[in-house]
Amino acid sequence: MGRDGGTAGTDVDVIVVGAGLAGLYMLHRLRRAGFTVRVIEAGSGIGGTWYWNRYPGARCDVPSLEYSYGFDDDLEQDWEWTERYATQPEILRYLEHVADRFDLRRDIQLATRVVAATFDEVTSTWTVETDAGERRTARFVVAATGCLSSANLPDIPGRDSFEGPSYHTGRWPHEGVDLTGRRVAVIGTGSSAVQAIPVLAEQSAELVVFQRTATYTVPAHNGALPPAQQAEVKARYREVRAVNRESVVGFGATSVLGPPTAATADVAPAEREHVLAERWDQGGLAFLGAFTDTMTSAEANEVAAAFVRSKIHEIVDDPAVAELLSPTQVIGCKRLCVDSGYYATFNRPDVRLVDISSGGIEAITPTGVRANGEDHGVDAIVFATGFDAMTGALAKIRFAGVGGRALAEAWSEGPKTYLGLGVPGFPNLFLVTGPGSPSVLANMVTAIEQHVEWIAGCLEDLRAGGHERIEATPEATEDWVAHVNAVAGFTLFPSCNSWYLGANIPGKPRVFMPLPGFPPYAARCADVAAHGYEGFVLGPVR
Ligand code: FAD
Ligand code: NAP
Secondary structure (H helix, E strand, O other), rough: OOOOOOOHHHOOEEEEEOOOOHHHHHHHHHHHOOOOOEEEEEOOOOOOOHHOOOOOOOEEOOOOOOOOOOOOOHHHHHHHHHHHOEEEEHHHHHHHHHHHHHHOOOHEEOOOHHHHHHEEEEOOOEEEEEOOOEEEEEEEEOOOOOOOOOOOOOOOOOOOHHOEEEHHHHHHHOOOOOOOOOOOEEEEOOOOHHHHHHHHHHOOOEEEEOOOOOOOOEEEOOOOOOOOHHHHHOOOOHHHHHHHOOOOOOOOOOOOOOOOOOHHOOOOOOOHHHHHHHHHHHHHHHHHHOOOOOOOOOHHHHHHHHHHHHHHHHHOOOHHHHHHHHHOOOOOOOEEEEEHHHHHHHOOEEEEEEEEOOOOOOEEEEEEEEEEEEEEEEEEEEEOOOOOOOOOHHHHOOOEEEOOOEHHHOOOOOOOEEEEEEEOOOOOEEEOOOOOHHHHHHOHHHHHHHHHHHHHHHHHHHHHHHHEEEEEEEEHHHHHHHHHHHHHHHOOOOHOOOOHHOOOOOOOOOOOOOOOHHHHHHHHHHHHHOOOOEEEEEEOOO
């Protein structure tokens, strides 16, 4: 494959859609392997999640030292994180630095949305169309479009009649928003809301939070990252990354409290409290890793859930508000949140919680939000209503595969992939952190690096073998989908209406999309590659 343009007269060898953490590393890795690449990104800047989500309080909830690339020793050593959990501006600065450091920008086309991609069976190439009306061809397409990039703005009656400003957390204005002295409604209580609410409460005159499902959240105990701790991790970064690749969730290597060693049932009740309290005091997502069986046994799960509920009652002054804030679903079933003062915010006299669990929001009116028959007058509305996760961004692209078959049609009963990487009927298309891979159930940087390296390795192998085409087989895909369902079925994940299941989007097929367990998955991918891409068909050989 040539340096200028791609094979078979294509514009480039590979078109990558998206310039977030995945697209940036994909470009770097493919370029290093000698492929020509063009990245097409809808946003006016790089960074993906960290470009779009600029709401107050936005930050990572995997420790910064682990929520970072591990592919380059010097980058790892040079970059200094300032906080245990980095803010959105800091993560965006990091990604801008990566783009400059590896000279990535010259192959990235910004402010351009890919609207369609059509496979040509004769030439085994893709033609990608953009919203600017351009057409570009490539042998391969990599969809690095993000699991959480398609914002969900629910179709609430009267939504567009509101006369004040409204914002979605995932599309926050870049110039910032001044809500000082304003009455503000927040719709939603997921991770974005949990981060934004304490900060918005500081700014606004009055904050009204509309809660459909109460949320479990654990304290971040965020703070400045002590230089000695950063130096200690940097001194053993190779080991840290290796430990994370062997962790079920792709992180945890910098945590003082290691992975769980005992099942809940094997620990005496008083000792369980102690173990959970230790995790609560440490802060962060590792709370869910106190015991081995929290996500597989309903009884065990209830122990952790009851602990958090008791904390809510301890923190929140008004017992009725504490009760409303106390979730009843399985803890971890919806993604656990990590906060800085979320529950305590409801002790403020200027913050009100409105329970909409039975009737939802009835309407948005020109002057506010109506729920439970009551009108709540506000000056601004914040939609913290999440994303059409895992498949939303892919569904917005008109993919036409073999025989012109639409991806939307192929996935009408839910996404079907082989390893979360390939789709039968869509040759030469790769997904980064696609449905059917650990993706959102892991530290996503760990998951992204594993996928990018697998895809790049695969393209190198195809080139070395003279193959121009690769396609997942329907049989391997059916088996894989069954495997993902079986693994999910061993856990408590499918037990509530989460976005993992697509349950947050009306009409979306209810299918558990991510695969729990990073290490066996990564081993399987390596195995597939080592065995000549078992489950894929390669060809034709020139
Ligand atoms: P994205 O960053 O979503 O990038 C995808 C890009 O593709 C976007 O820029 C989008 O504009 C572009 N795109 C999509 N469709 C098209 C198209 N048709 N044409 C052109 N461009 C397109 N994960 C963690 O592991 N730890 C965390 O702490 C964490 N915190 C998060 C905080 C927030 C607020 C959110 C929303 C998510 C968080 N995540 C976290 C998940 C996060 O999405 C991933 O960690 C990671 O940033 C995903 O990178 P990506 O490149 O795969 O996707
Ligand atoms: P989310 O978890 O899907 O939360 C959306 C919230 O909006 C939920 O409380 C949901 O209620 C509510 N909602 C949705 N539609 C509604 C409607 N029509 N009426 C009323 N309420 C409605 O979305 P998110 O908070 O943006 O987070 C998405 C994911 O991004 C997270 O799970 C996480 O993976 C990632 N994230 C991470 C961080 C971090 O801490 N680093 C921060 C933000 C996001 P129901 O629960 O009842 O559906």
